[in-house]
Every structure is written in C-alpha cells, then in structure tokens.
Amino acid sequence: SGRSEYNLRSPICCIMGHVDTGKTKLLDCIRGTNVQQGEAGGITQQIGATYFPAENIRQRTKELKADANLKVPGLLVIDTPGHESFTNLRSRGSGLCDIAILVVDIMHGLERQTIESLNLLKMRNTNFVIALNKVDRLYGWKACHNASIVKAMKEQSRDVQFEFRTRLTQVVTEFKEQGINTELYYKNKNMGKDTFSIVPTSAISGEGIPDLLLLLVQWTAKTMAARLAYSNEVQCTVLEVKVVEGHGTTIDVILVNGELHEGDQIVVCGMQGPIVTSIRALLTPDPMKELRVKGSYEHHKKIKAAQGIKINAQGLEHAIAGTSLYVMGPDDDAEDIKEAVMEDMRSVMGRVNKCGEGVYVQASTLGSLEALLDFLKTPEVSIPVSGIGIGNVHKQDVMKASVMLEKKKEYATILAFDVRVAQDARELADEVGVEIFAADIIYHLFDQFKVYIDNLKE
Numbered sequence: 413s414g415r416s417e418y419n420l421r422s423p424i425c426c427i428m429g430h431v432d433t434g435k436t437k438l439l440d441c442i443r444g445t446n447v448q449q450g451e452a453g454g455i456t457q458q459i460g461a462t463y464f465p466a467e468n469i470r471q472r473t474k475e476l477k478a479d480a481n482l483k484v485p486g487l488l489v490i491d492t493p494g495h496e497s498f499t500n501l502r503s504r505g506s507g508l509c510d511i512a513i514l515v516v517d518i519m520h521g522l523e524r525q526t527i528e529s530l531n532l533l534k535m536r537n538t539n540f541v542i543a544l545n546k547v548d549r550l551y552g553w554k555a556c557h558n559a560s561i562v563k564a565m566k567e568q569s570r571d572v573q574f575e576f577r578t579r580l581t582q583v584v585t586e587f588k589e590q591g592i593n594t595e596l597y598y599k600n601k602n603m604g605k606d607t608f609s610i611v612p613t614s615a616i617s618g619e620g621i622p623d624l625l626l627l628l629v630q631w632t633a634k635t636m637a638a639r640l641a642y643s644n645e646v647q648c649t650v651l652e653v654k655v656v657e658g659h660g661t662t663i664d665v666i667l668v669n670g671e672l673h674e675g676d677q678i679v680v681c682g683m684q685g686p687i688v689t690s691i692r693a694l695l696t697p698d699p700m701k702e703l704r705v706k707g708s709y710e711h712h713k714k715i716k717a718a719q720g721i722k723i724n725a726q727g728l729e730h731a732i733a734g735t736s737l738y739v740m741g742p743d744d745d746a747e748d749i750k751e752a753v754m755e756d757m758r759s760v761m762g763r764v765n766k767c768g769e770g771v772y773v774q775a776s777t778l779g780s781l782e783a784l785l786d787f788l789k790t791p792e793v794s795i796p797v798s799g800i801g802i803g804n805v806h807k808q809d810v811m812k813a814s815v816m817l818e819k820k821k822e823y824a825t826i827l828a829f830d831v832r833v834a835q836d837a838r839e840l841a842d843e844v845g846v847e848i849f850a851a852d853i854i855y856h857l858f859d860q861f862k863v864y865i866d867n868l869k870e
C-alpha cells in the first residue's frame with residue numbers, strides 16, 4: 413500500500429566474502445575512515461555495524477543523477493569476518509540482513525569463503541549484489557576517484573578493458589558453476605528474477621562505490637516494501653559486550669525492528685542466567701562511524717530500527733553476545749521471556765566435553781567462543797574443552813582450569829582469545845601451575861598450545 417511505502421525502516425545490508433577481498437576497506441572508503449588498518453593482523457574478527465543516513469547516500473550517488481527521493485531513512489551495513497574460523501559470525505550476520513554485498517577479489521575470483529557465504533545467502537533466500545573489488549589492480553588502471561564505474565571504465569585503455577572483460581567472464585563462469593547467473597549491473601535486465609548484478613569497485617580509489625550504494629538503496633526500497641515495513645515489535649540481537657570508559661559495561665546491539673527507549677526494561681541472556689535490567693542510556697556512534705570502534709557517542713531518548721546501538725545498563729557484565737534482547741512489556745510473562753532468552757546459550761554449552769577432560773577456553777563474545785570451539789574441534793586441531801567462559805580472564809577462571817592439574821596436567825590450560833588476562837589471575841596461574849595462552853588471532857592460540865604440548869612430550 414502507499415502508506416507503508418512511507419514508513420519503511422532502514423534496510424540491513426550484510427557485507428560478506430572471502431578473507432581480504434576488501435569488505436572492511438570498502439566500508440572505510442564509504443565512511444572516510446580507517447578501521448581496517450587498526451585491525452589485528454588486518455583481519456576482521458567481530459561483526460561491526462555502520463549507519464549511513466539517506467542524506468549521505470544521496471551525496472555519494474549525486475553524479476548518477478538518480479531519484480533523489482530515497483524512500484528509506486538510511487542503510488545499516490553489517491561488516492563480517494572472511495576468515496574461515498568465523499563461519500558462525502557470517503551466519504549471524506546473514507541471518508540479520510535484508511540484502512547482502514558479496515565481495516569478490518577480481519584478481520582471485522571465487523574462493524572458499526565466497527562459496528560458503530553464497531551458500532548461506534542461498535539457504536536464506538537473501539538477495540545480494542556482487543562487488544567485484546580491486547579493479548584498480550588491473551594492470552595500467554587509471555584512477556578516477558569515486559567515479560561511477562561506467563565513467564571510470566570509459567577512461568581506461570583498451571588493454572585494461574580487455575583484462576577486465578577477461579576476468580569478468582571468468583568470474584561469471586565460476587558463479588555459473590555454483591548455479592548462479594550474474595551480469596554487470598547496468599546490463600542486467602533480470603535483476604531480482606534470476607540474474608544477480610555485479611558492480612566492479614575499488615575500495616582504494618572509490619570507483620563503483622556510487623553505483624553500489626544506489627543499487628542497494630533503490631533495489632531494497634523498490635522490492636522489499638513489505639519486508640521493510642516498520643513494525644512496533646522489537647527485534648534485537650546483542651553483538652558485543654564491552655567495557656567502555658565512562659560508560660561501564662555496555663552491549664552493542666542491532667535493532668532490526670521496533671523502537672527502544674531510555675528506561676525500557678530489557679531481558680538478555682547471561683552467563684549465570686537471564687539478566688533483567690533497564691536501559692540507562694541509548695547511544696549511537698556518529699553516523700558513518702563503525703559501532704565496534706571506540707569513539708564519541710550520541711545520546712538518544714528513543715531510537716527506531718534499523719540501527720546499531722550501544723546500550724548502557726546495570727548488570728550487563730555477564731551478558732552474552734550473539735543472543736536476543738527482549739523488551740518486557742506490561743502484558744508479558746517475565747518467566748516466559750527469561751526462558752526464551754536463555755535458549756541461545758544451550759547450544760554452546762552442549763559442545764563442552766562431558767567426561768570433563770580438556771582445556772578451559774575463554775573468549776570475548778559468544779560468537780568468538782563458538783568460532784574458537786569450532787576451530788578446536790576440527791580434526792587437524794582436535795583439542796578437547798572442559799570449560800568455557802566469556803570475558804576477561806579472572807582468578808576464578810584460573811581456579812576452574814586448575815581442576816585439570818589432578819586429572820590431566822597438560823589440560824590445566826586456559827586458551828584466552830581476544831580477552832585480557834587480569835594481573836592477579838596471571839599471578840595465581842604461575843603459582844598453581846596453570847598455563848595461560850592469550851592471542852587475538854584465533855590460530856595463534858593453537859600454535860602456542862602445540863609448542864607447549866610438544867615440549868611436554870620431549
């Protein structure tokens with residue numbers, strides 16, 4: 413109906429693809445930020461979110477002379493990791509989104525996690541646009557900063573155009589092998605029917621970025637009105653639990669639908685059971701800034717979906733990322749909601765070794781914990797786990813790990829992923845003989861543990 417057209421929420425777009433294809437860099441290019449260079453090892457290990465107001469998208473797409481009256485308030489983009497260990501985060505990201513950008517490196521074509529991402533999108537029937545990125549790496553490419561791709565392509569030499577067409581044809585063939593028809597977006601007459609659009613881009617010089625943005629916004633507004641119709645029912649997922657200077661423990665959430673207010677009573681999944689608390693502050697990063705990167709925040713009395721939000725409330729210390737957030741309404745049964753909230757935790761607890769022999773694993777979020785547990789389970793790694801924790805390593809975690817000293821000494825070990833180890837925890841570990849391995853790159857933990865085991869055997 414005409415009415416719903418004017419009450420659309422912002423679409424959520426997930427950016428997916430193989431490691432190092434340029435997902436974060438593409439967002440940096442749109443935001444004018446430098447998030448990618450601040451990442452450990454240059455790899456993304458968390459889900460992030462950035463809100464692009466319609467006004468910024470209008471600015472960025474001006475030269476395409478498109479319909480200036482975008483019908484959605486903005487676009488919420490979710491960045492995901494491409495590294496193989498983070499299947500669960502890709503799955504979570506793709507589960508939240510209305511549309512996706514699948515990034516392919518033009519020099520590499522389809523890779524392992526491109527295909528994995530593609531399968532996630534197929535499974536959920538999610539529409540997507542392919543960003544064929546790094547066109548500036550074509551030999552002899554002439555930079556046309558932030559130009560539309562059609563314009564930029566006209567500026568290129570015949571050799572560059574030839575190499576482009578050759579590589580494009582190769583990628584189209586590789587998609588066909590996956591059962592997917594693709595076509596350059598400006599030639600695609602069947603978008604949304606059975607042919608997916610390819611937008612050539614460069615995250616370094618910005619060619620194709622206007623095309624990509626416009627395509628996403630117009631396409632979602634045109635074809636997803638029903639799906640994007642704003643609804644009052646809150647749908648919200650916790651992405652991260654973080655201590656922020658001046659704000660205490662906060663949670664980063666994606667509000668998919670509905671509205672949150674300061675003072676709302678909320679229920680979230682916690683390590684020790686459901687957490688019932690009320691929203692003390694609703695914060696967003698400035699528009700075009702990444703939620704997962706520390707910066708300044710705007711305060712709000714209320715926020716409408718879709719948005720990435722930092723929530724400040726009491727008692728969030730043991731909240732678990734990757735779980736749903738519920739708002740307690742006047743007619744809701746508190747016990748039902750508490751029950752629903754703890755559902756997400758059960759699947760992870762099920763992966764701990766029941767016979768009780770194994771290392772202790774500590775990670776920053778439920779998502780990274782799941783990733784680490786999956787990684788430790790792979791045949792090449794195969795390290796049993798007897799206990800898990802989320803958040804920084806404290807004395808109590810060392811106590812729990814020390815139980816293994818009696819059972820199997822080499823497992824009296826804490827693998828700490830992307831978390832800090834408190835000084836007193838470190839001291840206690842030294843005293844009782846618990847090993848702590850800490851790393852911010854998942855496979856470095858395995859390397860450290862393996863050296864340790866090999867040394868023990870000698």
Ligand code: GTP
Pocket residue numbers: 429430431432433434435436437438448454455456457492493494495545546547548549613614615616617
């Ligand atoms: P993960 O999040 O770890 O999966 O990687 P990513 O897909 O986010 O890629 P990222 O943004 O980290 O970029 C990987 C590398 O490719 C970096 O060194 C970037 O500078 C480089 N890169 C990204 N996009 C482009 C591009 O369009 N052109 C060129 N020449 N280099 C690029």
Ligand code: MG
Pocket residue numbers: 435436437455456491492493494
């Ligand atoms: Mg990245």
Ligand code: NA
Pocket residue numbers: 431432433454455456
């Ligand atoms: Na990277």
